[in-house]
Amino acid sequence: MAVSIAKRPAANACIVLLTFSVTLLFGRCDADAATGASASEEAPHRRFEYKYSFKGPHLSQPDGSIPFWVHTGNAIPSADQVRITPSLRSQRGSVWTKNTVGFEHWEAEVTFRVSGRGRMGADGLAVWFTASQGLDGPVYGAADKWNGVGVFFDSFDNDGKKNNPAIIVVGNNGNLVYDHQNDGTTQALGTCLRDFRNKPYPVRAKITYYKKTLTVMINNGFTPDKDDYEFCTKVDNMIIPKEGFFGISAATGGLADDHDVLSFLLFRLTEPGQQPPPPEAEIPREEKDKYQEEFENFQQELDKKKEEFQKEHPDVQGEPIEDLFESVNDREIRQVFEGQNRIHLEIKQLHRQLAMILDEQRRYVSVITDEVAKKGTHAESGQVGSQLSAVIAHQQEVLRNLNDLKNSFHDSLKQIGSAQHQGSAVGMGTYETVQHFNDIKEHLHLVKRDVEHLVQRSNPAEKVMKCPELPPMPSCLSTVHFAVFVVVQSVLFFCYIMYKSQQEAAAKKFF
Numbered sequence: 001m002a003v004s005i006a007k008r009p010a011a012n013a014c015i016v017l018l019t020f021s022v023t024l025l026f027g028r029c030d031a032d033a034a035t036g037a038s039a040s041e042e043a044p045h046r047r048f049e050y051k052y053s054f055k056g057p058h059l060s061q062p063d064g065s066i067p068f069w070v071h072t073g074n075a076i077p078s079a080d081q082v083r084i085t086p087s088l089r090s091q092r093g094s095v096w097t098k099n100t101v102g103f104e105h106w107e108a109e110v111t112f113r114v115s116g117r118g119r120m121g122a123d124g125l126a127v128w129f130t131a132s133q134g135l136d137g138p139v140y141g142a143a144d145k146w147n148g149v150g151v152f153f154d155s156f157d158n159d160g161k162k163n164n165p166a167i168i169v170v171g172n173n174g175n176l177v178y179d180h181q182n183d184g185t186t187q188a189l190g191t192c193l194r195d196f197r198n199k200p201y202p203v204r205a206k207i208t209y210y211k212k213t214l215t216v217m218i219n220n221g222f223t224p225d226k227d228d229y230e231f232c233t234k235v236d237n238m239i240i241p242k243e244g245f246f247g248i249s250a251a252t253g254g255l256a257d258d259h260d261v262l263s264f265l266l267f268r269l270t271e272p273g274q275q276p277p278p279p280e281a282e283i284p285r286e287e288k289d290k291y292q293e294e295f296e297n298f299q300q301e302l303d304k305k306k307e308e309f310q311k312e313h314p315d316v317q318g319e320p321i322e323d324l325f326e327s328v329n330d331r332e333i334r335q336v337f338e339g340q341n342r343i344h345l346e347i348k349q350l351h352r353q354l355a356m357i358l359d360e361q362r363r364y365v366s367v368i369t370d371e372v373a374k375k376g377t378h379a380e381s382g383q384v385g386s387q388l389s390a391v392i393a394h395q396q397e398v399l400r401n402l403n404d405l406k407n408s409f410h411d412s413l414k415q416i417g418s419a420q421h422q423g424s425a426v427g428m429g430t431y432e433t434v435q436h437f438n439d440i441k442e443h444l445h446l447v448k449r450d451v452e453h454l455v456q457r458s459n460p461a462e463k464v465m466k467c468p469e470l471p472p473m474p475s476c477l478s479t480v481h482f483a484v485f486v487v488v489q490s491v492l493f494f495c496y497i498m499y500k501s502q503q504e505a506a507a508k509k510f511f
Contacts, residue, residue, distance in 0.1 A: 044105065044210060045270040052097050052246060055111075055263035056080035071095045072135045084125065084250035084259040085141065087116055091256070092141035094249035096133045102243045105269035107208045110248065113221075114155060114197045116257035121197050122156035124165075125259045127207060128247040129240060131174075139178045141249035147174035149240050151207055151216060155197055155257065158183050166193050167205075167232055169216060171240075190233030194218050202262055204229070210269050214238040 060077035075093035085091040126140035134143030157164040169190040199221025206217040217229040250259035
């Protein structure tokens with residue numbers, strides 16, 4: 001019995017040690033799994049490849065060529081874009097890289113604009129990665145039976161199924177003929193419906209090939225935000241040639257659009273943990289020595305020109321020439337400040353608009369509250385409410401009558417002014433004016449009595465509401481002033497007659 005008791009602690013210790021070792025082992029496995037999951041979710045490394053890209057503002061050379069690219073057909077390079085095809089019928093054009101691309105993973109960002117006057121356009125634009133350059137052909141301006149992949153931006157509905165404009169991904173091993181009649185739907189590996197014609201901003205397409213998966217993202221052209229992409233389509237287990245050429249082509253048919261490509265930017269993708277080789281390692285030794293020699297020659301010529309310039313302009317010798325130009329850092333800082341200022345102005349404008357909207361909402365709420373209160377009061381008062389509405393209607397009628405009286409008063413003043421410059425006709429006009437004012441006074445008294453009567457009927461218990469007192473009539477309308485005015489006019493009339501008679505008598509002396 002003593003032996004069994006002594007052995008029990010040793011057995012418990014063995015169990016605890018075994019449990020701890022198992023837990024440690026599983027915890028390490030879980031940590032390794034979590035580390036692998038985080039590494040797989042990490043974004044790949046991107047490196048810009050300028051030899052397979054182009055963009056403005058100095059896109060083309062003086063001779064019309066594009067560095068590292070070749071253009072054929074009706075393509076027209078310019079300083080800020082490449083017009084693959086103009087808006088003319090039966091046009092074809094394309095641009096292709098001069099050198100082959102041997103990246104295992106890559107990402108291409110294409111900025112383009114498709115615009116035309118018609119409601120429908122044709123035929124469309126295509127982005128290619130093929131084993132050979134398809135400089136000319138029937139498939140959106142490029143060769144058929146290609147070996148690689150093409151992303152087509154089809155703007156014409158050939159099959160009449162109302163499924164255009166559309167973006168279609170079509171792969172080919174060099175043996176298939178493109179199905180034009182069905183818009184390639186029978187051969188499509190992925191597709192999405194997107195309208196990319198006549199947009200306010202350029203349309204952006206991001207085509208990513210990473211771990212045998214081709215993904216197409218689209219910026220719809222409704223916003224200037226360059227990173228506002230939405231998912232279009234995805235093709236898994238996509239096998240493409242290890243080396244090939246990138247190209248962009250377009251074509252027009254019976255209808256026509258302008259197909260303009262503003263930029264094509266290519267990035268090499270590298271899996272996390274695998275750093276890409278340095279750019280120096282990709283350049284052969286002979287080319288590297290050649291570039292170094294050209295750089296040294298250019299540097300020597302630049303130093304000679306600096307010395308000649310300093311000799312010809314001794315006044316600016318103390319000022320470094322580099323300070324006369326804006327550096328890259330200064331330009332970036334200036335652009336950042338300008339962007340912040342624009343954002344600040346936009347926020348201020350939005351703040352003002354929100355304040356106006358809030359004021360309108362407050363006013364609407366107050367009006368609605370008053371209407372609800374009035375309706376509640378009317379519901380309680382019953383018949384009194386209808387009488388008050390009648391009173392309001394009569395008051396509105398009174399206001400209209402007052403406006404009419406104001407116009408009449410203005411006409412009367414005109415008559416009085418004209419009466420002061422006329423002879424005998426003035427007395428007659430003045431009498432009619434006085435009669436008109438008397439009629440006005442009687443009409444006002446009648447209106448006043450009607451209003452008081454309505455108020456007494458609506459609420460006899462309360463104090464009778466009185467209309468505002470009318471201003472006193474001008475003193476010139478009283479009886480005394482009228483009599484004085486008539487006497488003065490009569491005296492002036494007799495004086496005028498006597499003056500005329502004297503003038504006639506003096507005129508008779510000469511006969």
